[in-house]
Amino acid sequence: MNDLPDRLRELLLDAGYTIDGVRERLGEVAATALSREETVPALRATRDGDLLGTLIRLWWLGVPVDAPAGLPVADLAAAGLVTAEAGRIASTVHLQPWETGGYVVSDRKVRPGDPALRKDHVVGAGGASANLAQLASRRPVERALDLGTGCGVQVLHLADRAREIVATDVNPRALELARLSWALSGIKGVDARQGSLFDPVADDRFDLIVSNPPFVISPGGRFTYRESGFEADGFCRDLVRLAPRFLAPAGTCQLLANWLHVDGEDWRDRVGGWLTGTGCDGWVVQRDVQDPAEYVELWLRDAAEQGTSRYRELYDDWLGWFASMNVTGVGFGWITMHDSGSLDPVVRVEEFGQRVELPVGGYVDGVLDSIARAHRLADAELPGARLALADGVLEERIGPPGAEDPARIILRQTRGLRRTAQVGTVEAALAGVCDGEYPLDPLLAAIAELTGENPDDLRAKALEALRPLIAEGFFNISTG
Template identity: 90%
Template sequence: MNDLPDRLRELLLDSGYTIDGVRERLGEVAATALAREETVPALRATRDGDPLGTLIRLWWLGAPVEAPGWLPVDGLAAAGLVTVEGGLVTSAVHLQPWETGGYVVSDRKVRPGDPALREDHVVGAGGASANLAQLVSRRPVERALDLGTGCGVQVLHLADRARRIVATDVNPRALELARLSWALSGVDGVDARQGSLFDPVEGERFDLVVSNPPFVISPRGRFAYRESGFEADGFCRDLVRLAPRFLSPGGTCQLLANWLHVDGEDWRDRVGGWLAGTSCDGWVVQRDVQDPAEYVELWLRDAAEQGTPRYRELYDDWLGWFESMGVTGVGFGWISLYDSGSLDPVVRIEELGQRVELPVGDYVDEVLAAIGATHRLTDEELLGARLAVAAGVLEERVGPPGAEDPSRIVLRQTRGLRRTATVGTVEAALAGVCDGDYPLDPLLAAIAELTGEDPDDLRAKAPEGLRPLLAEGFFHISTG
């Protein structure tokens, strides 16, 4: 039935099975309980038997429902989306509304007590999917690649800004469900290809590459959706090193990754080594770090293996493997590569544990541009530039009550990445006067005259203090 996706989409929309419709129907208590994998409040909120309640039970909660006359049960069963037994309909997949206005189809959610996952399990859209979607640049592109598309969710976000999209996955079942996600969401023309890493697109180039890869670091690859079978964090390493070969000039690659923290090694050196030699500007952000036990527990819960007979065995084996490599933690974060065309690429590696303004994709191109431009700006060019303080930057002065001078001056961003920086009196003074009207050099001369400092010394020292503030977005160069 070729028209089944269209008919099903119309039924879902007419019934109010949307992000807003589900939220309103469940209410805060049931929705919060679902986040803890507790379904009883949601089942109570959907027991009236109306179309919306029935669809939530069937597609989201995975509960059997009595076959309603308005649901095309025969067509859904023929397509393998439901099973029918004794007048009860049970979903064979998880079908959820997504924030783009489309729908995402995956294998059913796994909850405690459910059967073990199949090796080719296709996970649904969740926190990592949303995280990547928030990170990716919003600029329109000609060609985009979604590497490791899974259930196809990133394509839904790319559809309104990429003229052509290629989506790949090593798992043929993932591509099967992704195609259904796209059909239900009204997205057509996606070129879906099976294969690992960049094998399906050898010799091609893209303006944008995005990937939520199988980044989980484990002793062996048991589940295709999360583990690659590569040694340790080698899959993410190879992905980063290979990506530049597939970027068009000015192209960007953005992905999520895990990396190891190893005893006696700085994680920045480890991940920085992945980017060395790529000839691209790079930005690595560590958003979280888990100790080995936390990490193992997270992914055993993810596969609903907590409480099973093999739980202790799997837990001990995984921890022993980490111990054999000297692992002290596992980092999670973002990696962005930008083919700037420069012969002097720059890589910035940092930790951002604070809440940031979303979506990062609205300003990520500015972040990458600032990192590269600041690195390549000579001291003379910086002194001749007209700087302006970025919007939303505040100054905080900390010190004992009544003290003449503060013991610490902090610049704080209230927008964007919401970074903070401890600065000296000169940088603080410049933050008070830089509005893009005057070059830096005469402003420094004026500050030297007010403070009694040697103007030549101030001029020599200022670029070193200002360069990181410019790279981090506290100042920007005015072009007006």
């Protein structure tokens, strides 16, 4: 029995039960439908009875199958992963291949008509899990913490860049299934601890903390995998305020969060206030915002409560609770904190919904560095700075055909966060000549001579306009 995960992993790999194998076996139509939780096309695509199709039906679609040859049914049943009767088996868990090449074990997916979720339900890896994995820094670290590990998916991503990993969860069932996820993925030595927030790691420090926490904002903590029972968005607030105590010097914390939009209050002030006083540099990005009705529908649908007898009551209570707090919307996004050791930490709060280059973790450290450098560069130092246009920045000029001067000049990033910025002719001219070789001052003097502008006026306006462009990564400060 101790070698069951190894034997099962070998069988799954031999059968082609991998991300690519499942996608190829299902075909584009069925795979796309399955991403919408529509199973009929996938059931049609797997009805031939071959081993891979049978495994997809058993582990992913959750339907009973005839026991395939070679599957250790007795051992799986003893481990509580399947039930067996008269040659037919049914899964008691959801087992899915993951993009790292490993496997993730969770409770079965809940679909309309299924029984109500158990309070300690362990949700599988999905969009939020993938989102956090894409955000997390790729730099190698000594110690990493996965706070609220759930089914253990973030550990699969941390395993190749952290020498030591601690994973925590308040739900003992989550830790049980996470251990199975790690064993099936060939990952050993994870230190799993039970408890809420940072209680299990009270005396520890980490170079990297990641968390996909129970951020759902609801009137009560009905399901531990998504709701904390804290008032409003207080759980994410407290998580942000506590995290710096557990960061090693130069450590980073990255998490997903929800926050309230309240009538008469700027959400940027609300979330930015969470980071004020932490002593860390911070970067908050709102990726989406939903009105209260959209938000409630999303999470009632998540628990397969649409169409149930309690649906309208739950919906009405949730909306009434939001109304009592003057909530106009709920934001979703990323929060990154970095212990830079600076006595002058900077917090940037922004919103963008455009597509970004993935993984963000491949360049997130550079984003933080740009924000910090732009903030800490003294006014007296900026004229002597040597700037270089960042890779992948293009210039667009927009105006009537044949016009001598454009109506607008836009710098556009084709890499990273793919920001755009409308700039003036001076900044555009600098973008054309800045290569890190010369300080800004003589370049600005040359542009003033060419344009006939007053050198002092041009210099003052240009330096003011350049600081946000440095913060947003259009220009790099050259070290050469």
